Amino acid sequence: MSIFVRIWFGFSLVLLIGSFFILSSLQQQIKPNIRQVVEDTLADNANIIATLVADDIVNGMVQTPEFDQKMQVTLSRELNAKIWDMQKNEIHQSLYITDQRGRVIYDSTGQYTGQDFSRWNDIYLTLKGQYGVRSTRTDPTDENSSTMYVAAPVIYQHHLIGVVSLGKKGQSVQAYIEAAQRQMLIKASIVVIFSLLLCGFVAWWLKRSIEKVRQYALALAATRKKQPYFYSARELNDLVQAIASMRRQLEDRAYVEHYVHTLTHELKSPLTAIHASAELLEDTLPIDDQQYFARQIQQQTHRLQDLVERLLLLAKLEKSDEAFELQHVDLVTLIQNLLAQRKGIIQQRQLEVQTCFTGSCLMQAEPFWLGQALANLLDNAISFTPAGKTIIVRLEQSAQHLVLQVINQGPAIPDYALSHIFERYYSLPRPDTGLKNTGLGLTLVKEVLDKHRASIEINNWADGVAVSIYFTA
Secondary structure, three states: OOHHHHHHHHHHHHHHHHHHHHHHHHHHHHHHHHHHHHHHHHHHHHHHHHHHOHHHHHOOOOOOHHHHHHHHHHHOOEEEEEEOOEEEEEOOOEEEEEEOOOEEEEEOOOOOOOOEOOOOHHHHHHHOOOOOEEEEEOOOOOHHHEEEEEEEEEEEOOEEEEEEEEEEEOHHHHHHHHHHHHHHHHHHHHHHHHHHHHHHHHHHHHHHHHHHHHHHHHHOOOOOOOOOOOOOOHHHHHHHHHHHHHHHHHHHHHHHHHHHHHHHHHHHHHHHHHHHHHHHHOOOOOHHHHHHHHHHHHHHHHHHHHHHHHHHHHHHHHOOOOOOOOEEEEHHHHHHHHHHHOHHHHHHOOOEEEEEOOOOOEEEEOHHHHHHHHHHHHHHHHHOOOOOOEEEEEEEEOOOEEEEEEEEEOOOOOHHHHOOOOOOOOOOOOOOOOOOOOOOHHHHHHHHHHHOOOEEEEEEOOOEEEEEEEEEO
């Protein structure tokens, strides 16, 4: 079972159980609440009627046909009332009146006249000066057959002369109870369905967030993936941070081991040459041989220094997880400064440099690292261009890209080397000396351009090699 189903099922189960108990409790409260309202209304009406019939009781008019007719007309009056969504067409109340001993002297139904009701709670309590009310079922097995009676004392000149009791059948308010229960059930169902959908969304969000963390953890093995951030899940952010920290610790160890092995391998050859040359210089040698071996030591020392410097630069670049802080850089000015720094070596090698750009060319870049990358490209072009040949540096701008090309006249790159040209420590011999460089220059260039979201291509040209860099415009 997926974590989405588990979370959604757990949320839904808690929601449904809670909703069931709350709805059941509210449904059970509807009936007594409506009955309380009915009782309150009956109490008001009973006291009003008790005041109105006091004179009739004293004058003995209650037991006359005229009084009965008047009450029957009143209780059978037709109504045309729409109470909320319920239509009410008649009065659903009954009335009986007792004397001060509890004997019924008037009954609107004509069933109980002359009977002793002094033991019924509504009459009994009222005669004792208390609030009298009772509910009586006509069918003991049917809850809806009950009739509620609320009594009020009839007071004449500060003396209790009788009791008026109003009755209302429970069946008359059952429609209101059922309507209220039905409306509550419909609204509760809508709320529950919406809550289940919301639970599903929360479960999906949690699953998606956990999946992001999983993908981030898997992607760390091969690439430097940007850490996901969750705005409302501090624990997930802590987990991502812990994974990143663990990755850095493991990577640092592997990184150090890798660099120790590679550096040891790369240092072995020049150290061996230096050691051999130094041993030979200890013997008595002709001046020409001494100068040759001294130059060997100087060349290998320079190679070691260049290797260490470039390794440090590459390590600093690769270990930086943060994006470059881009600034406005004039690419034309940057290239001109780099060419000016190499003016001596260019003249020494009798090279011609042609630039094809005018004015300025502003772009977003990190000046130091972009300068390092372009410096490596220019150094490569100078190294691989024979004396008397030409290097072309040009800029072309379109709506989508800014293209920088460095083209040198010289030997073409062998086909077998084109696919390895950006690999670490891979280098081709220089045409004038036959020596290889560190093999780290183009690796550094590729890393820098990747962080600038730029791409690079190296292809053989008509009579040389063309390096093309595509910056996003």
